[in-house]
Amino acid sequence: APASLELEAISKVYGVTRAIDEINAQVPAGEVTVIVGPSGAGKTTLLRIISGLDTPTTGRVLFDGSPIKGVPDGLAMVFQDYSRSLFPWMRVEDNVAFPLRRGVEKAERRRRVLEALQAVGLEGKERLYPWQMSGGMQQRVAIARALACHPRLLVMDEPYASVDAQTRAELEDLLLEIQTRLNVTVLVVTHDIDESVYLADNIIVMSKAPSTVQEVIRVGLARP
Ligand code: ADP
Ligand code: ADP
Numbered sequence: 001a002p003a004s005l006e007l008e009a010i011s012k013v014y015g016v017t018r019a020i021d022e023i024n025a026q027v028p029a030g031e032v033t034v035i036v037g038p039s040g041a042g043k044t045t046l047l048r049i050i051s052g053l054d055t056p057t058t059g060r061v062l063f064d065g066s067p068i069k070g071v072p073d074g075l076a077m078v079f080q081d082y083s084r085s086l087f088p089w090m091r092v093e094d095n096v097a098f099p100l101r102r103g104v105e106k107a108e109r110r111r112r113v114l115e116a117l118q119a120v121g122l123e124g125k126e127r128l129y130p131w132q133m134s135g136g137m138q139q140r141v142a143i144a145r146a147l148a149c150h151p152r153l154l155v156m157d158e159p160y161a162s163v164d165a166q167t168r169a170e171l172e173d174l175l176l177e178i179q180t181r182l183n184v185t186v187l188v189v190t191h192d193i194d195e196s197v198y199l200a201d202n203i204i205v206m207s208k209a210p211s212t213v214q215e216v217i218r219v220g221l222a223r224p
Pocket of ligand 2: 001115117119146147148149150151182
């Protein structure tokens with residue numbers, strides 16, 4: 001089942017810099033929530049806290065109602081820079097299988113790799129190396145690697161920042177299709193307001209320092 005998040009009064013202070021200040025917001029299960037804000041608003045800081053990679057100075061994150069300790073089980077991430085997140089010396093199939101290398105037996109791993117590649121429209125590409133693919137295809141591989149974990153919450157940090165406009169539009173539609181078909185909660189961080197309006201069921205708007213949530217907008221548009 002898709003996971004929910006609650007952000008309770010989260011603040012992060014670096015020395016004298018208050019990166020984020022008392023953020024309260026909800027990420028409802030089974031919906032697409034977008035965090036949008038200008039550079040320096042604290043998006044990356046908040047994302048690292050939500051993902052369990054960093055701890056807040058004060059406040060807490062609830063994953064399905066329980067406070068997180070480290071990276072929550074059931075959370076998978078996709079980063080902006082696919083060229084750094086994929087291993088260039090590994091074939092696509094091995095890149096996608098990488099997070100499953102422990103604890104998932106070989107035949108099941110194979111099944112999940114093919115299923116995830118199919119979900120992103122890359123069936124038949126499993127023997128290629130990342131450098132033989134376009135940027136958009138590499139980002140699909142990165143998404144497939146996250147999906148192979150059967151996440152309940154998919155977190156994406158500026159996922160389309162490194163691709164051209166056409167590819168970006170294709171990947172945005174792919175994400176909405178995946179979200180509906182696999183019934184996963186999706187959290188996307190972007191500085192692009194158009195992208196946030198296109199993708200989101202809910203938008204969390206962060207303002208420039210002192211970064212507190214200005215508004216949480218429920219978009220509530222029926223998507224096709
Ligand atoms: P965004 O991702 O929205 O651009 P960041 O989370 O990267 O925002 O940064 C928010 C604020 O916190 C900025 O003022 C930034 O300079 C500061 N900041 C972020 N990370 C650190 C850090 N590790 N040490 C000191 N200041 C930081
Ligand atoms: P299971 O324990 O059987 O994997 P899940 O709830 O994870 O149960 O998935 C149910 C079915 O939905 C899977 O058998 C699979 O066909 C499909 N599915 C779930 N997650 C994904 C995913 N991330 N990518 C592709 N298909 C998926």
